[in-house]
Amino acid sequence: MSGELRVTTTPIPGMLLIELPVHRDSRGWFKENWQRQKMVDLGLPDFGPVQNNISFNSAVGATRGIHAEPWDKLVSVAAGRIFAAWVDLREGETFGATFSVEIDPGVAVFVPRGVGNSYQTLEPDTVYTYLVNDHWSADATYTNVNVADETAAIAWPIPLEDAELSDKDKAHPRLADVTPMAPRKTLILGAGGQLGKALVAALPDAVAWTRDDFDLTDASAYERVAWRDYDTVINAAAYTAVDAAETLEGRRDAWRVNVSAVVELAKAATANGLTLVHVSSDYVFDGELPEHGVDEGFSPLGVYGQTKAAADAVVSTVPRHYIVRTSWVIGDGNNFISTMQGLAEKGVDPAVVDDQIGRLTYTTDLAAGILQLLRDKAPYGVHNITSGGDPKSWYEIARETFKAAGHDPDRVSPTTTAKYAEGKNLAPRPPHSTLS
Template sequence: MSAARVEVHETAIDGLLIVDLPRPGDNRGWFKENWQRAKATAAGLPDFVPVQNNISFNGTRGTTRGIHAEPWAKYVSVATGSIFGAWVDLRRGPGFGTVVTHEITPSTAVFVPRGVGNAFQTLEDATAYTYLVTDHWSADAQSAYSFVNLADPELAIEWPIDLAHAELSEKDRNHPLLADVEPLPPAPILVIGAGGQLGSALTRELTERNLPFTAHTRSELDLARPCGWPEGIRSGEGLRRYRAVINAAAHTAVDAAETPEGRTEAWAANATGVSALTAACQRAGIPLAHVSTDYVFDGQLPLGEYYKPDAAPAPVSVYGQSKAAGECAVTTWSKHYLVRTSWVIGTGHNFVATMAKLADNGVDPSVVSDQHGRLTSAADLAAGLIHLIDNEAEFGTYHLTGSGEPTTWAEIARLTFEELGHDPQRVTPVSTEEYTAGKTGIAPRPSNSCLDISALEATGFTPRDSAAVVREALERRAQD
């Protein structure tokens, strides 16, 4: 072991990490940095946010505690003495039931992720066992605990001191065998803006994947009015039990945002509310996935080129300006997924549904042909957001739109007509200037909304192309 640096070692349990800690000493004793954030994270420990420090003093050798899996992560070490530590993965998944054991001295620490059962047996008298945890203990939290029997033959833990002669509680002696333990699901995800087309897609996706979540509609949590949020969310204390927050709420009335009243609402939801949500997530130490838009760009990039995630925003509409301000707030918290998208098609009213209705009613529309981009399925956007969280992708900015070649609104309209068996030539392409002639209160639109999605694809997720999104929207319309 190096005498100068922290060393982190992986184990057979995913996320359970053994940590070697430098412990210099002399004739007076020794000293160690038990938790030093910069050194620990540089060595490979998660950048967790502990909120409570607990110490368990054990008077005699053979004191045995556990096996308890709790709804928070913990960082375990000993101040004096030594222990035999045992950990069992009680999380849902292929690792369920995996066992790791290790002796812990003052030169060693262990990072125990949420859902991994933790137990120890003291090897010396007067052993002080200490641990940092990522949430405050409460009586309500005990409903999310899981336990397994220390003596379960299936676990085959070789306790240094026979459990028949060890000091342990009756409760620990009577915990269930592994065969009777229900695997723990992952921590829930909090969805804000559940009533919109993206929020609805998120709740469907999470339900289909059997992933725990809590969802708030605008009537339950209005992003634009933080003073009315539940205290636990506003302070961040109630967020600690979540795996992540997904913000699917926004003021998206692009033209209305150009009015005095709409400008106020857009900035309240897209900037002020997002800033308050980011601060709450930072206080809780949990990731925030936030959805933004191509409107943060001016759309003047030459056709054939794509906006990269690190491109500088240059919004030209009030909506785009408010969303760009929200982005600035989100990026102040290191644990963020800032996901820009464009041309989203979900359930209910959308462009494809409108074109389909016009086609069926014999209306021959004029549609803009000089705005370029790619359709995005709300279902794909939802799946991509969950993918980033579930796979613990690197934090940062991503673009998530449909894949394939860029298109125009007029081409999407013609494809819709064609898919329904109508003559696509009934759609007349027009310029934005022609389409908006004589109309007032129209916000400027980007002429190039093409976003580079290669960073997202590098994480293992590729959305469908525009044609597939059109077909999905028409199939859904036929079922409604």
């Protein structure tokens, strides 16, 4: 056996050099070219390879590249030896950065999407092998640069005039003429809602789809999306008519939008290695505890809460997921604050429940929190995001709203949830909605 499994960084961000143990005896050798658990533990991305390609090169000096593909790859050799070189062709400060190394069976390199890949054989009958995390497609967009580019200045061991290159590779543009490969995009679903609008403002470069752009409940629609163009999907779409969800039609709609659609979204995220951000709710709890942590088990009281809990369970199966629990959302649209402001202006003196306690969440705060999770590459799983301040009742918030609008807060009177619900078909509410 030679060496230990080691993963080290390179001058190109995201590109990793892997030293592979090679087990040798009189019969030959054996190596683990891709060992998910060991390599991920050492820092290699869990990139989800779906295709294994092998290139046989009979002659010394066979030179291929430089191609930047729209997928990640793990390269090595099964026989022989190569000189490999890469050029960062992605948008950003490291565009044009280079790295080169000699590869034998004991070396592998993880090459992130958008980094130009090339190699030159140093021995006859070299077998070059690489794993990729997307299936080859004739429609895929490549970014290429000429192997002889003066800026990259790759020190080819065999001069290019003595090497064997394809006419196509010889015709690739110089670095100065290359259009950098754009990064994968973020997709916002439910962009027309209160949170969706805040997310669009916080992520101006994201692709934003409303219900008219993409029907989450249409299973066939998912097949028409080029999911590999994205790395993150934020699901801000939901059926949120809590009381209507208790009716026959509403119950079916709630399950169709909040659960069945999320199943399809989870399938797409898993199959394409996407990060799925899913917005959840305090309604997944019965509210008996004064504060709810991220590890509390489900105990929903009504249909809406049941659908949100079911969706959380589905999303938790996606390898890269953030379940964002929040409460009492206030944003651009109809909400409790706007309702109270309207009542104050109309001269209505409302009775507001004082036995439901929680925190408001402004959509700007929620969008900023989601963005921070993504930027910080926070651990996948459940995260609570609300606005700050001490927990308050709806009654207290209503009084503050009247006062802020220039009206007498004493116009608001307290009542209980039970009293307020008399004669109405209301869904049960958790008495405590405060998230830790």
